[in-house]
Amino acid sequence: MTNKDNKDMYSFNIDKFYQNYLTGPKLFKKREALEPTFIPDELPHRDSEIEKIAGITACALKGDVPPNFLCYGMTGTGKTATVRYISQKLAQHCSNNPPWWVYINCTVVSTPYRILAHIYNTIIGKEKIPATGLPKDIILKKLLGLLDQLIKNSVCFLVLDEIDILIEKNGGNEILYNLTRLNENLDFCRTSVIGISNKLKFMEYLDARVTSNLEEEEPIVFHPYDANQLADILKQRSEIAFNEGVIDNGVVKLCAGLAAKEHGDARKALQLLRKAGELAEKNQNKKIMESHVIKAQKDIDKDHIVEYILSMPLQAQLTLTAIYLLSKFAKEHVITSGDIYEVHSEFSNKIPGLKQLTRRRISDYINELTLSGLISANTRSLGHYGRTKIIKLDIEVGLVQRVLSQIKKIHNYKLLDYKPIVLQTDKVKLKNIVFRRLI
């Protein structure tokens, strides 16, 4: 460690900071209004979607079975919000026996077993079904019994958010098949499945029998918001979220514009505005300015990367570490998947108890990192020297360095201090990666 590594050391007076913060200007009135989970009284620019869904679900008011249907649209196009909005409205117009709603976020609740358990536990209101252990068919039977017993003569909506995640795993078709035809085994209760997906083509991976069950109605497509619509949404929310007059002219427009560039993502727009507000408050500014938005934009991108890397499993983090080391020290060379494997293998000698992975597994990790946008990979043929993937780090080296050094094992075993030495054994490729401890 040299002095210049400590350049961002400075003295920070936390007491003073809190004091100033408390006496400084108060911008937020109700911060939750900018959260993605917040459902406002009115949903601007989603009239046609609301109308369609209302039409499909209205028969629940009279106790009939609403058909299963799907909602498509990119992230931040209001799919989940609209469905939740409808559920609130439906309840308002249903004095007796209002429908039940079970929300299942398939990112979190991602296996057939857990979906069944989640539905059961949500309805009964406690953790009655254990997180693991029982056979699925037993739980399905239990669930059917519970539905008939507790939700007599009413409807239960099962909302499967991010339903596409389910199909990618095996068993996804089976659980969807079961869920979409629960009614055949129910006497008193009626269920209806609402699938929410941000991938349009996920139906292709679906079994034909599930498709027909799930597409009893035309899928409802949520189109991205344009900049003006985003501005309307932001205006509406900011009136709830902020005190009067704290937003500078142009801030809303800027947020809307930036988010519109990213496929009209309302979530992003709201996040920008919130972050900008937080920055302004932290700096004790009286107003949120455009400069705060610009800064917020940068911070959000960084936060995403940091959060993502820290949430990865250790082996994935080590794969990234290998790529980091290679791109830091072997600048003049290209990085291949074989190199990454070699370097990663070295790690398993350095960290006690760490399993050495196979090439196959590393290949999967490389693909995951590529999908996440942290790296990019191009398969290239090197003729007699085989075919491989050329990997490139897509984010700033310094940032990767900082994040990786936060990871305990990587830090404790000083992996970032190792240096892969690349010897060129032939003119085409780099090979024979040897590790040497740096002093």
Add this chain to the structure above:
DNA sequence: TATCCACAGGAAATCAGGGTGT
């Protein structure tokens, strides 16, 4: 032009770790 490297990446099997009811 056939060859052959160094992988890519699909499918199925296996393992370990969390559980269950009897």
Add this chain to the structure above:
DNA sequence: ACACCCTGATTTCCTGTGGATA
């Protein structure tokens, strides 16, 4: 204690392949 369940991570086995080189 025993037989069995569910899941996620990984291994095993495998077939496929672009294009420089022989």
